[in-house]
Amino acid sequence: MDPLNLQTHTEHITNPLYLESGRILEPYDIVYETYGHLSETKDNVVVVTHALTGSHHAAGLYEGDNKPGWWDGLIGPGKAIDTDRFFVICSNVIGSCFGSTGPMSPMLPSDEPYRYKFPVITVKDMVKAQRILFDKLGIHRVHAIVGGSMGGMQALQFAVHYPNFADRIVAMACTHATQPWTIAFNKIAQEAILKDPDFKSGYYDPADIKENGLTGMAVGRMAGHISFLSPHSMERKFGREYKRTDGLYELFGKFQVESYLEYNGYNFTKWFDPLSYLYITKAINIYDLSRGFDTLEEALLRIRSRLYLVSFENDMLFIPEEMRVMADILAKEKTTPVDYLEVKSDYGHDAFLVELEKFKEYVREALEHGI
Amino acid sequence: MDPLNLQTHTEHITNPLYLESGRILEPYDIVYETYGHLSETKDNVVVVTHALTGSHHAAGLYEGDNKPGWWDGLIGPGKAIDTDRFFVICSNVIGSCFGSTGPMSPMLPSDEPYRYKFPVITVKDMVKAQRILFDKLGIHRVHAIVGGSMGGMQALQFAVHYPNFADRIVAMACTHATQPWTIAFNKIAQEAILKDPDFKSGYYDPADIKENGLTGMAVGRMAGHISFLSPHSMERKFGREYKRTDGLYELFGKFQVESYLEYNGYNFTKWFDPLSYLYITKAINIYDLSRGFDTLEEALLRIRSRLYLVSFENDMLFIPEEMRVMADILAKEKTTPVDYLEVKSDYGHDAFLVELEKFKEYVREALEHGI
Structure with missing residues (x-):
């Protein structure tokens, strides 16, 4: 057993x-x-x-x-x-x-x-x-x-x-x-979700989002990931490491920390629901x-x-x-x-x-x- | 003179x-x-x-x-x-x-x-x-x-x-x-700009953006505004003040800090160019x-x-x-x-x-x- x-x-x-x-x-x-x-x-x-x-x-x-x-x-x-x-x-x-x-x-x-x-x-x-x-x-x-x-x-x-x-x-x-600092981080996510055309003002098809992701929620989650860490832990985790295959002078060349945020941001949209995210962050914001x-x-x-x-x-x-x-x-x-x-x-x-x-x-x- | x-x-x-x-x-x-x-x-x-x-x-x-x-x-x-x-x-x-x-x-x-x-x-x-x-x-x-x-x-x-x-x-x-913490904040803005359909993959009409704003850049700028302040200054500035005309249990009811971010975020898109934002944040990120x-x-x-x-x-x-x-x-x-x-x-x-x-x-x- x-x-x-x-x-x-x-x-x-x-x-x-x-x-x-x-x-x-x-x-x-x-x-x-x-x-x-x-x-x-x-x-x-x-x-x-x-x-x-x-x-x-x-x-x-x-x-x-x-x-x-x-x-x-x-x-x-x-x-x-x-x-x-x-x-x-x-x-x-x-x-x-x-x-x-x-x-x-x-x-x-x-x-x-x-x-x-x-x-x-x-x-x-x-x-x-x-x-x-x-x-x-x-x-x-x-x-x-x-x-x-x-x-x-x-x-x-x-x-x-x-x-x-x-x-x-x-x-x-x-x-x-x-406190307002935390409300502000939640705001980034809420705003990014709400204004994403693929969110369809809340009338999205969840299967669509699971398959194709939702940029707004990904961006919001990236902001979340900043707030979950600290300057020191980010420095230790990523330093200024750059993606080995990217050019430093490429506009879209990436630091490791950027890859990390992208990966976690977009991946998140595959397993979490955007309306739940709005409702739960609202609950957190008004918690007192x-x-x-x-x-x-x-x-x-x-x-x-x-x-x-x-x-x-x-x-x-x-x-x-x-x-x-x-x-x-x-x-x-x-x-x-x-x-x-x-x-x-x-x-x-x-x-x-x-x-x-x-x-x-x-x-x-x-x-x-x-x- | x-x-x-x-x-x-x-x-x-x-x-x-x-x-x-x-x-x-x-x-x-x-x-x-x-x-x-x-x-x-x-x-x-x-x-x-x-x-x-x-x-x-x-x-x-x-x-x-x-x-x-x-x-x-x-x-x-x-x-x-x-x-x-x-x-x-x-x-x-x-x-x-x-x-x-x-x-x-x-x-x-x-x-x-x-x-x-x-x-x-x-x-x-x-x-x-x-x-x-x-x-x-x-x-x-x-x-x-x-x-x-x-x-x-x-x-x-x-x-x-x-x-x-x-x-x-x-x-x-x-x-x-x-450092990566700062690169991460810039990443939010870059990603939000790049993925905004109104950014048109960089082929936007600047007059359009000046007139209608650019949500992605507004969201990115909101993240910027978090990084420009501190938990303490936000607390002093906004506390948990709520917009007087909004209901606490309205999903879209707003704290003052949210209004502040919205105002500054959207206003920013009227006076700053998104491609410049991408290029200058890139310059900051690779500064060493x-x-x-x-x-x-x-x-x-x-x-x-x-x-x-x-x-x-x-x-x-x-x-x-x-x-x-x-x-x-x-x-x-x-x-x-x-x-x-x-x-x-x-x-x-x-x-x-x-x-x-x-x-x-x-x-x-x-x-x-x-x-």
Whole structure:
């Protein structure tokens, strides 16, 4: 038997989901993966939450794939999120394009996709939908929620809005509210997608895009890739290496970094949906833990989970200060235990996916003992 | 009489310009402005060099304009670059679109623009063309060369390749060689321009673009505007302010930072030429002071000017380290006097255009006494 016990499920939910905007999503599907085994008392659940372009496939290998889930180094038997001990659930957020209901899902009872008729969703909505899923699974309290980037936002949103739901929250490489620098990067992608004639104002044929790519989304993703790295990691990764077969004085001659961006940009359009990209970046942009409260402090004081905040020194997308401000508030107010770690790193935002060595023992400790 | 004594001239040069690539540009025009008065012995010349989208119009007001030249706060009677004392020359670089020969200039004897037949030019070529202009003006040695960003690159290229030409070099907010992070930002713009159908593979009608804009260049310019600021300055400038007339849960509702990027991005396409943008960003990308030498050190050891290097703490396009490495080499080798200033600022790259208060006395001192 697979020691990871990877299972994929889809939950079809027919009750209406009341969204923050006042709109309603119904019915909707949530696809999720689980790893490990649920204990009889259901007290060993760890929820893992994914980032913008992530999915429920956080660990293990699908048959025929050569790349495992996006946090495979962290989740598994004996690993930091130890599936010998914990039952791990990772679900695909609503709005995404990997099986949970999103803008390209059929707007039942018709067969036609929602497209722009899909409601704007928020990180809080993503979390609410997951909470409903867990209720259906008979899970009303979890050992921990762990996530990075938009996954960290979800973890924090859980902490604030369902204070009695999780014993521990580990939020990495994120923020209490998305700042203009990050909104600006998302803007590049949104604008490039919207203005690409092949996007057809949202009425594209997904098969076309999978086959031919979508320049606008590729360009936008290139901007994303800048924000995921840092000047130092780019220098180390690419330096000023030039493509060996290109002339230096050719107008279209390329540096390695340019090839990298092109490859990743265009490749991305083959596996991600442009409308999902618009909706999820919108959710990230309007994410603000303090919405609905008078101050950020008021929001944070609701938290009853043990809180572990992890930032990365050269994260250019969510700078460490944005995490530290939360740690400072809670350290002062002492309403709940909080620990803050700034990981030494010059990699940039992607460190939370790449430099696992630097924080996996921290995560293990947080889950097993508390720090 | 105008105390600034602003004059605009065009020099038509018929001798061939031998480019770094091995190609030849002939004939070519250089448009330039002068401020102040040339002394009889021609010993009071200060050359000012411009950045990517800058021009020869560095100071003063044209009739009917409400915005003065790009460094007007620095150049003028009694100002840091004092036109009561110095004769200031600023020329538009070749490849640009403000009068000097560039890709949209007619490829004489035909009336047709060069477009892609324009040769790739380098920062060294820009400097060579200026040197030839100055020779024609009977100026064989100058008091100082001052520039920021690509202007700083030109100043340094002058220093390395014409070691006896300038007594002083003030280079700001630039680098010894463009690093991959910056190349990546340029890539966004290049890719977005090239793939825009309205760019017509370079065979666009400039009047069309001036009238209707060019989405690809707008998107690229938005990416540029991110790189010109910093997370902190964006936060201060925009915060999370939302357009008052937009709904938070509207997919296309906008934050102020998004409006800012849109406005500046689309506006830019009305006053800058896309082929010039491709050629000049190419020149910036392949800029490397050490090209033609075994090491950067070898290149720098040629310098005989007094060298003033100014970086800005939160410059995200050319990080201070890239300037400091030059200062360190020269401070160690003591082949020429060098001074390095890191300006305290969280504004970002644009500080060299905006936060003049922070370095204008430094420039004055550098030009008047030497520091």
